[in-house]
Amino acid sequence: MTYIAKPRLHHPNLTPNALGFTRRDYEGAVSTLCAGCGHDSISAAVIQACFELDLAPHRIAKLSGIGCSSKTPDYFLGASHGFNSVHGRMPSVLTGANLANRDLLYLGVSGDGDSASIGFGQFAHSIRRGVNMTYIVENNGVYGLTKGQFSATSDRGSKSKKGVINHDTPIDLVSVALQLGATFVARSFSGDKAQLVPLVKAALRHRGAAFIDCLSPCIQFNNHAGSTKSFDYVREHNEAVNRLDVVTPRDPIHIDHEPGTTQVVTQHDGSVLALHKLGDHYDPSDRVGAMTYLAQKQALGEIVTGLLYVDPAAEDLHDALGTVDAPLNSLNTAELTPGAARLQALNASLR
Amino acid sequence: MQPTQTQGPDYFHKVVDCQWACPAHTPVPEYIRLIAAGRYTDAYMINWKSNVFPGILGRTCDRPCEPACRRGRVEDEPVAICRLKRVAADNKDDIASRLPSVPQIKNGKRVALVGAGPAALTVARDLAPLGYEITVFDAEAKSGGMIRSQIPRFRLPEEVIDEEVGYIASLGIDLRLGQRIDSLKDLMGQGYDAIFVGTGAPRGRDLDVPGRKEAAANIHIGIDWLSNVSFGHIDRIGARVIVLGGGNTAMDCCRTSRRLGGTDVKVVVRSGFAEMKASPWEKEDAMHEDIPIFDFLTPKAFTHEGGKLTGVVFEKVRAEYDAKGRRSLVPSGEPDQHFECDDVLVAVGQENAFPWIERDIGLEFDRWDMPVVDAVTFQSTHPGVFFGGDAAFGPKNIIWAVAQGHEAAISIDRFCQGEDVAQRPAPGVEMVSQKMGIHEWSYDNDISNDHRYRVPQLDKDASLKNVRLEVELGFDRELGFREAERCLNCDVQTVFAEPLCIECDACADICPTDCITFTANGDEDDLRSRLKAPSPNHEQALYVSSDLKTGRVLIKDEDVCLHCGLCAERCPTGAWDMQRFTLEMTHAGQSCRTR
Ligand SMILES: Cc1cc2nc3c(=O)[nH]c(=O)nc-3n(C[C@H](O)[C@H](O)[C@H](O)COP(=O)(O)OP(=O)(O)OC[C@H]3O[C@@H](n4cnc5c(N)ncnc54)[C@H](O)[C@@H]3O)c2cc1C
Ligand SMILES: Cc1ncc(C[n+]2csc(CCOP(=O)(O)OP(=O)(O)O)c2C)c(N)n1
Ligand code: SF4
Numbered sequence: 001m002t003y004i005a006k007p008r009l010h011h012p013n014l015t016p017n018a019l020g021f022t023r024r025d026y027e028g029a030v031s032t033l034c035a036g037c038g039h040d041s042i043s044a045a046v047i048q049a050c051f052e053l054d055l056a057p058h059r060i061a062k063l064s065g066i067g068c069s070s071k072t073p074d075y076f077l078g079a080s081h082g083f084n085s086v087h088g089r090m091p092s093v094l095t096g097a098n099l100a101n102r103d104l105l106y107l108g109v110s111g112d113g114d115s116a117s118i119g120f121g122q123f124a125h126s127i128r129r130g131v132n133m134t135y136i137v138e139n140n141g142v143y144g145l146t147k148g149q150f151s152a153t154s155d156r157g158s159k160s161k162k163g164v165i166n167h168d169t170p171i172d173l174v175s176v177a178l179q180l181g182a183t184f185v186a187r188s189f190s191g192d193k194a195q196l197v198p199l200v201k202a203a204l205r206h207r208g209a210a211f212i213d214c215l216s217p218c219i220q221f222n223n224h225a226g227s228t229k230s231f232d233y234v235r236e237h238n239e240a241v242n243r244l245d246v247v248t249p250r251d252p253i254h255i256d257h258e259p260g261t262t263q264v265v266t267q268h269d270g271s272v273l274a275l276h277k278l279g280d281h282y283d284p285s286d287r288v289g290a291m292t293y294l295a296q297k298q299a300l301g302e303i304v305t306g307l308l309y310v311d312p313a314a315e316d317l318h319d320a321l322g323t324v325d326a327p328l329n330s331l332n333t334a335e336l337t338p339g340a341a342r343l344q345a346l347n348a349s350l351r
Numbered sequence: 352m353q354p355t356q357t358q359g360p361d362y363f364h365k366v367v368d369c370q371w372a373c374p375a376h377t378p379v380p381e382y383i384r385l386i387a388a389g390r391y392t393d394a395y396m397i398n399w400k401s402n403v404f405p406g407i408l409g410r411t412c413d414r415p416c417e418p419a420c421r422r423g424r425v426e427d428e429p430v431a432i433c434r435l436k437r438v439a440a441d442n443k444d445d446i447a448s449r450l451p452s453v454p455q456i457k458n459g460k461r462v463a464l465v466g467a468g469p470a471a472l473t474v475a476r477d478l479a480p481l482g483y484e485i486t487v488f489d490a491e492a493k494s495g496g497m498i499r500s501q502i503p504r505f506r507l508p509e510e511v512i513d514e515e516v517g518y519i520a521s522l523g524i525d526l527r528l529g530q531r532i533d534s535l536k537d538l539m540g541q542g543y544d545a546i547f548v549g550t551g552a553p554r555g556r557d558l559d560v561p562g563r564k565e566a567a568a569n570i571h572i573g574i575d576w577l578s579n580v581s582f583g584h585i586d587r588i589g590a591r592v593i594v595l596g597g598g599n600t601a602m603d604c605c606r607t608s609r610r611l612g613g614t615d616v617k618v619v620v621r622s623g624f625a626e627m628k629a630s631p632w633e634k635e636d637a638m639h640e641d642i643p644i645f646d647f648l649t650p651k652a653f654t655h656e657g658g659k660l661t662g663v664v665f666e667k668v669r670a671e672y673d674a675k676g677r678r679s680l681v682p683s684g685e686p687d688q689h690f691e692c693d694d695v696l697v698a699v700g701q702e703n704a705f706p707w708i709e710r711d712i713g714l715e716f717d718r719w720d721m722p723v724v725d726a727v728t729f730q731s732t733h734p735g736v737f738f739g740g741d742a743a744f745g746p747k748n749i750i751w752a753v754a755q756g757h758e759a760a761i762s763i764d765r766f767c768q769g770e771d772v773a774q775r776p777a778p779g780v781e782m783v784s785q786k787m788g789i790h791e792w793s794y795d796n797d798i799s800n801d802h803r804y805r806v807p808q809l810d811k812d813a814s815l816k817n818v819r820l821e822v823e824l825g826f827d828r829e830l831g832f833r834e835a836e837r838c839l840n841c842d843v844q845t846v847f848a849e850p851l852c853i854e855c856d857a858c859a860d861i862c863p864t865d866c867i868t869f870t871a872n873g874d875e876d877d878l879r880s881r882l883k884a885p886s887p888n889h890e891q892a893l894y895v896s897s898d899l900k901t902g903r904v905l906i907k908d909e910d911v912c913l914h915c916g917l918c919a920e921r922c923p924t925g926a927w928d929m930q931r932f933t934l935e936m937t938h939a940g941q942s943c944r945t946r
């Protein structure tokens with residue numbers, strides 16, 4: 001960590017966004033993570049994405065569990081709402097918050113330990129319920145905060161810093177999310193912000209459960225030869241299937257549209273995703289195709305990244321439950337206590 | 352772009368904007384750190400070595416360093432570098448023991464210096480400790496040149512001049528005051544091994560317009576009038592004064608008038624207010640003393656009655672620019688204006704004059720009647736005669752006179768030792784890592800958010816009553832400390848080692864001013880268009896690495912780096928290091944010589 005606070009002075013030519021904020025206004029406290037930790041780059045990407053989307057910081061809620069990754073919400077969006085929950089319990093706290101106030105933008109931040117071990121069930125249910133959120137797992141293959149034990153996403157055969165070989169089968173969170181019905185699924189790498197920032201933006205503009213598995217090397221415990229989550233390994237095995245541009249409804253839509261290679265997806269809120277294909281015939285609207293492709297590439301030892309699946313017409317948990325449109329804190333007494341007649345009518349309907 | 356070559360003195364020197372801009376290349380951040388540490392004497396001596404007159408310059412310097420200061424590019428105002436120099440001077444201990452010792456046995460070479468202004472005194476200071484026998488001639492009764500004769504006492508007290516000129520006088524030089532040199536030829540005949548001419552630009556320009564002769568009794572040439580005030584020959588002026596001109600001399604004339612009985616003092620200038628030669632702070636000080644400045648007015652005639660000046664008639668002009676952007680002032684067509692006054696001070700420029708240099712002694716003059724002087728060696732076309740200060744290239748200021756004095760001293764030293772003067776010594780440079788621990792540095796890298804502090808001033812009423820009372824009180828230690836903390840330590844350089852970088856982006860992410868970008872290489876314009884933040888300042892270098900593992904390069908735009916060291920703190924591999932760059936100019940002496 002660093003002793004000094006990041007200086008307030010900034011580049012004189014920083015351009016403000018539509019709200020009049022510069023990128024610096026989306027920062028948080030100075031990071032206490034190890035120097036070079038991939039998680040810090042993901043924080044930088046979140047800052048950049050929120051800045052570019054002109055999001056009002058006070059309309060965002062960031063929630064996390066426990067772990068180095070789960071500490072990061074302290075290091076971005078210093079003016080947003082935050083909830084640092086217990087280990088693996090971020091998804092249920094987020095679900096509850098979302099049900100209570102559907103007007104905020106929910107950003108869940110977790111680690112591979114937090115989501116694939118102790119919080120695996122929580123992760124699964126929040127995804128299958130279609131909670132409207134962006135769920136980012138900062139995936140380093142270890143429990144960083146507790147000094148580098150293998151996590152459940154560690155590949156079989158990969159080697160720990162001390163030289164121990166992992167013999168358990170890894171959980172691939174992307175495959176699980178696809179299987180459980182996530183309506184936006186992506187994988188990226190902390191060392192590639194050109195890819196990561198648009199993915200975070202697209203996820204934040206997605207209605208429904210948006211999941212991003214972001215490989216994020218643990219510089220301290222998992223960046224050695226023999227690791228499959230190191231900078232070098234990920235760079236060597238990264239196979240990006242597409243490159244993404246996000247165009248918000250406010251921007252004039254101008255996409256360099258090369259026929260046959262660019263696919264345009266319009267999301268529920270009007271944001272346009274321009275997907276420039278890199279892989280031969282990858283189709284991100286085909287859930288089953290995506291799962292098959294991932295399995296094939298995984299068998300070859302390749303790490304598939306990019307926007308892997310998106311359903312722009314997705315519904316969310318509120319749609320399924322038919323909840324009220326307004327946040328609960330805005331309901332008045334009359335709306336909350338409709339009176340004895342309404343109660344009787346309700347009771348009668350259940351007899 | 353090719354990878355940046357940081358070897359040699361220039362690359363990192365240029366990053367230290369203030370030191371690069373200082374004609375004498377004073378190690379500014381180093382002395383500012385010493386002030387912050389309360390080590391005033393050390394801070395003073397660093398200055399003394401570089402610029403010879405820290406107490407004088409800390410009050411009067413033209414401060415080319417301040418417009419260059421990086422702080423001025425990241426917030427409103429630069430560090431008050433100049434006035435911090437004064438803090439060192441005001442708070443230092445006795446420095447007698449730190450002055451260079453002068454050898455008892457001389458080196459057998461005799462050098463004559465004409466003039467005892469800052470240029471010649473610098474030459475004397477550099478050469479006397481080497482064993483040269485130095486003789487200084489000055490027409491005035493006191494040494495210091497225009498520092499003493501022109502700069503008013505309310506800006507620069509006499510004690511400060513006495514003290515700093517005294518340090519040089521104490522180096523065993525033969526100071527012949529009140530002795531004007533009337534013939535260079537004669538002087539050359541006296542067997543000196545070298546002669547230095549530091550006679551300044553002593554002639555004030557006059558204004559030849561109708562009424563000049565008739566009203567002569569109340570029309571004064573600014574610099575002559577100022578020296579008369581300095582030396583106590585003049586102690587009053589009329590109530591209504593018009594100062595003609597817009598430079599430093601005009602500003603000193605008007606402020607001096609206010610202290611000698613002028614109650615209605617005006618400055619009238621031909622150019623626009625913004626284009627005036629005076630520094631912004633000088634104009635501010637004048638206006639603060641209730642002196643209005645009228646611009647775009649050309650003096651047309653002096654009006655007079657019965658042999659007594661009554662005022663000045665001005666024509667209103669406006670600026671017109673031709674296709675090449677050259678300005679000319681053309682009549683605006685508005686009616687002429689008449690300003691009444693009792694006295695006029697003419698401060699419209701200064702000229703060189705060398706009536707005492709014969710033109711047949713092998714020393715060439717150019718078509719402007721200026722001596723032909725080499726801009727690097729300060730040697731004239733007569734090998735044994737050197738020039739420096741205002742005498743060399745026309746009126747400038749003290750710090751230039753000092754810088755040129757140092758260079759001339761090197762030339763004289765090499766010349767007297769039989770070496771080629773065209774060969775110049777390189778400066779001494781050193782790089783030292785500042786790393787003390789994982790995130791501990793041996794400099795204070797926590798950036799202050801304070802805005803520039805104003806120097807406290809004497810109450811206006813009190814100060815206008817006495818021309819010898821210093822207006823500025825100077826920063827006290829506390830204010831000096833806080834102002835010193837605003838310095839960004841630009842001499843603590845970011846040094847990058849490619850082989851160590853794993854391209855984790857941590858440095859680029861943390862950098863508060865977006866200096867760092869990892870990207871594909873390209874030519875400079877292309878790169879500047881692709882950096883993380885706009886890069887419009889082509890004066891400032893891009894620090895370009897060689898190819899990294901991913902084939903990209905690292906680009907650091909030096910422009911607005913705060914030297915906060917966060918890149919180095921966040922780097923997991925130590926690919927960035929913060930290293931203090933020390934550059935010391937080589938002066939006359941053994942290290943400037945080839946043998
Ligand atoms: C009104 C005014 C205000 C100024 N204010 C500032 C300021 O605030 N800051 C700043 O940096 N600069 C200022 N300057 C400029 C600065 O004073 C000069 O640039 C500087 O003094 C030049 O130094 P020098 O050594 O070249 O010559 P000078 O200082 O001019 O010294 C020349 C000396 O040579 C002597 N001399 C000349 N001819 C002969 C001769 N034939 N024989 C013997 N002696 C001779 C003169 O008596 C004089 O003492 C100011 C100038 C003026 C006119
Ligand atoms: C209930 C509970 N069990 C165990 C722990 C100990 N613990 C803290 S962080 C952590 C693992 C975090 O791993 P991950 O989510 O991958 O985060 P990383 O530090 O790798 O970013 C564990 C097991 C805890 N804090 N709480
Ligand atoms: S232990 Fe690993 S995950 Fe945790 S901060 Fe350090 S590098 Fe990052």
Ligand code: SF4
Pocket residue numbers: 845861862863864865866867907911912913914915916917918919
């Ligand atoms: S020292 Fe490093 S982090 Fe600080 S401003 Fe300069 S480049 Fe950026």
Ligand code: SF4
Pocket residue numbers: 036851852853854855856857858859918921922923924925926927
């Ligand atoms: S922090 Fe260090 S290792 Fe990481 S990118 Fe910067 S220089 Fe390279």
Ligand SMILES: [Mg+2]
Pocket residue numbers: 067069111112113138139140141142143144151
């Ligand atoms: Mg982890």
